[in-house]
Amino acid sequence: MNLTYTPEQRAFRAEIRDWLARHVPDKPLPSFDATREGFEAHRAWERTLAEGRWGMVTWPREYGGRGVDLIQWLIFEEEYYRSGAPGRVNQNGIFLLGPTLMEFGTPEQKARFLPAMASGDEIWAQAWSEPQAGSDLASVRATATRDGDHYMLNGLKTWSSRAAFADWAFGLFRTEPGSQRHKGLTLILFPLNAPGVTVKPIARIDGKVGFAEIFLDDVRVPVSQRLGDDGQGWHICMVTAGFERGLMLRSPARYQVAAARLAALYRRQGNPADSATRAAVARAWMDAEAYALSIYSTASRILAGQPIGPETSTNKIFWSELDVALNRVALSILGARAELMPDPDEPDPTGDWLDDYIFSLAGPIYAGSNEIQRNIIAERMLGLPR
Amino acid sequence: MNFTFTDEQKMLAEVVRKLMDDRCPPPALRSLMDAGAVHDKGRWAAIVETGLMPVLVPAEQDGLGLAEVDFAIVAEAAGRAALPEPLVEHAGIALPLLAAAAPGHTLLSAAMAGEVTVAIGHPVNPLVADADTAAALLLVHDGELHLVERDAVRLIRKPSIDPFRRLFAVEWVPSPASRLATAATAGPLLADALDRGALFAAAQCLGIAQRCVDLAVDYAKERTQFGKPIGSTQAVKHLLANVQVKIEFARPVLQSAAARFAARDVRSRAVISHAKLVAAEAADLGARTAIQVHGAMGYSWEVDVHFFLKRALALTYAWGDPAFHTARIEQRVLNHPLGPDQTFLNETDHA
Incomplete structure (x- = not known):
């Protein structure tokens, strides 16, 4: 057990941090789920990432990647979320179908689909x-x-x-x-x-x-x-679902950045006498850190050649529940202003928390509902009868 | 960056787990209780034989010089068995404190050989565990650390709901002869002792939590109602899955906390507090869920779950209660940099 980064890992972090600082758009892109314009703006960002060979760093170089390991993947994600870079419009491709193609695809299929996926040409x-x-x-x-x-x-x-x-x-x-x-x-x-x-x-x-x-x-x-x-x-779908619930779809960095924003919100607008909210802020940080530590632990085990198991189901429950809880703490700090919709003239970005909260409510449902995940944990981890 | 155990650590986990399975199964707990005995001498001898006493004593003092990561493995197994003997407080907390405060002390070799035990009265705890069977007590007065022979103190037994925890109030008089360390020297050593206490309480709680799930799963497979095992119903499955999720996300926190112990800064201490909080929550939820799954049997003296419920209750408040550890975490969260690049950094990484 050695919980420090190697010089190579630190250099990788510095490299991606530097590139993101020079390339991440100053202003957030419009949502990729609302309009064609927002969707295409995100496709253009995927092309920019691909030009820097940052589209999918774990993939082999021949498919547009850098062939790095899972620890470097986590470092990439940490810097990506820290930088406030746009969401990944092609996440179904790069995080789910991509790894599945890598495992089950023919050489022709990989050559046909992976580079176009990495470049954002096909979403x-x-x-x-x-x-x-x-x-x-x-x-x-x-x-x-x-x-x-x-x-x-x-x-x-x-x-x-x-x-x-x-x-x-x-x-x-x-x-x-x-x-x-x-x-x-x-x-x-x-x-x-x-x-x-x-x-x-x-x-x-x-x-x-x-x-x-x-x-x-x-x-x-x-x-x-x-x-x-x-x-x-x-069989292939279940392997893909493992990617979805496990390492790829929800990077811990997403929640760690959100927890840091939450602590900043509390410092700025929280009531110092409200110890319940202060404890809830600390809890959001704890949960985000626990998720990160768990993912590092899983990545280490995969690198040591061990298979990824039903623990992906515990991940899915944990990140979806922590996401809802974290955003609810933010709403409780905002209080009566929590309901306000995003307003470009509003200097204080109240509406982001509302958006994030509403989005978080989908988490316990998609990628296999949390009730299904609990069945999987009970049957495959604990061995209870069907 | 590597979050896996070495082969030696995996072997240690296997050896200690087997030792506890062989020597400390629930029937052994019950016969100890029925006999009115304090400790099982044969079990203690087997633990000593396994070489667990000197794990955290530095090699220069003839210890094994291993780290907190290693002893956390031992403590988890002890928790899983609800071990009555003071393996964790003696070997995990008192011995490294004695070795650090008084290198080469005459008591050390007998204590490392398991011939005698040393109890610790840390200011964070109101009472001293296993003081009556100890040869000497590490006690604190005005921040100074003292080592006092048991015969020189007066012990008042304070019964715990945990039938295997022996707690005592201690009346004693400090003297220059009993002083091991001044307040200035003792401060950091007592901080280490508190962190080890919290860390190993967390490890025991994790063992308790998994034991409770295992007991409940075994029962839920056997017990039939409505013509099928109760464990085939989703209501029961989901109760147990919720505990397992708690365990899965406490374990890496515990491992990280143990691995970062030596940094001794506000960040590493926050992770220890995090581990203590979530492992205690897992143990509490695990024990209560196990009782619920066992139904009326779970509320009976006959079923073993209550041993684990009671140990979890005791350890939740020992070595810093949830309010204490929450405050340490809040201090870190509200006053130090946060974010995904900060997880594994120490204070000195910013110097």
Whole structure:
């Protein structure tokens, strides 16, 4: 156990800190979930990152990365969030499909999709859930029917984040007619502008179109866009879900930066006599630090060659709950002003906390609801019967 | 940056866990209690035999010179077993304090051999644990550290709800002969003792928490109601999953706190306090959840869970109560730099 950074790791931190200081836009970009303009501004930022070879640092150089290890990945994320750089519009691609392609893709698929993903030229949406297949994902009904060297996709996907403006989606389809549950499912990549695809944005509780329905009506895609084999879809999705709940999707740095902002808010506007709020600020910091320490611990174990296990489910519960709690503390400091919407003329950025709080309420639901995660912990970590 | 244990540390964890499983299973706790005995001499001899006494004594004084990370492994196993003997207070706190305050003291070799124990009356605790079986007591008067033979003090037993904790009020008279260190010298040493006390209480709590989950899981698999094991219902699953989440996010904090002990600054101390708080919360939630999962059986003397509930209760308030540790964390959070690049930094990294 050695909890200090190596000179190489410190140099890496200095390098990314310096680059971000010179490239991060002065003003926040407009939301990528509200308008096409905001979406494209974020795509342009992804291109800037890629030009600096910072798009996805853990990827091999041939796919636009730097081939660095998970500790350096965490350092990158820490500096990224510290700098206030824009959110990653392609997170479904780079954090979920990317690692999955790396593990299950053919050399041709990797060469075709990874560089375009790293550069932001192709932004990805996830097309797994259906109206009848949410927590019970194995009841997927959308079909992919083999037709020579093509599949015909039919069905309805929903709650697909970023799909309103994205270019491609990776979907879970039933390729074996009449198959039940986890069997006969296959992962297929398809462009969202293909004939037969209709995307209908869904407004979230904040009014933004962060997700969409995807209607598929005889959408023809070549077999070469199948990831893995026929019938391997469930297994691949579970590996992807591990990335989603585990290391990649929610970097601890996001919450550590938020906890630092919260402490600053308390110092500026908190009531010194309010010891309950002071303790809640300390608790938000503790939780963000605990999450970071846990992720460093997991990264160390992965680097030592140990597999990532059901602990990803504990991660997902922990970060989603700490996010809600942290933002609620901020609202309690803001008090009666907490309800105020963002106002460009308002010098004090009250509205950010409100936005972050509303967004945090999605955390316990997406990427597998926390109730599903508790089942996974109980059954796979603790060995309780199904 | 490496957050994994060495092979030696993994072996230590295995050895101590097996020692506790063999020597300190719940039936052994009950027979000790039924016999009205204070300690189990055979178990203590086996612990001494394993070489756990000198873990934190420097190599120059014939100790093993290992670190807090290593002893935290020992303390976790002791907590998991609700060990009655004073392994943690003697070997984890009193011995390194004695070795630091009085290098080469005549008592040290017998104490390292486990022939005698040393009790500690730290100002943060109102009472002294295991004072009656100790050969001598480390006591504090006006900030000075004294070593006093047990026969030279008057002990008043204060029964604890934990049947295996032996607490005493101590009446004693300090003298120049008993003084080991002046207040100036003793201050930093007592701060170390407090940090070790809090750290190893946290480690014991983590062991207690996992033991409670394990007991409840075993019961939930066996106990059937409505024609199926109660552990197959989501209501029970989610109770236990919540405890496991608490444990999973207390463990890396404990490991980090132990690894950073030697920095002895406001940052490393905040992590120790963090570990103490969340490990105690995990133990408390674990014990209460285990009782709930066991139902009426869980409320009975017959089921072992109450041993762990009581030890968790005691350790939650020993070596700094939650208010004490929360204040140390607030001091760090409100007065020192925060952010993701700060997690592993010490004060001196900014000098």
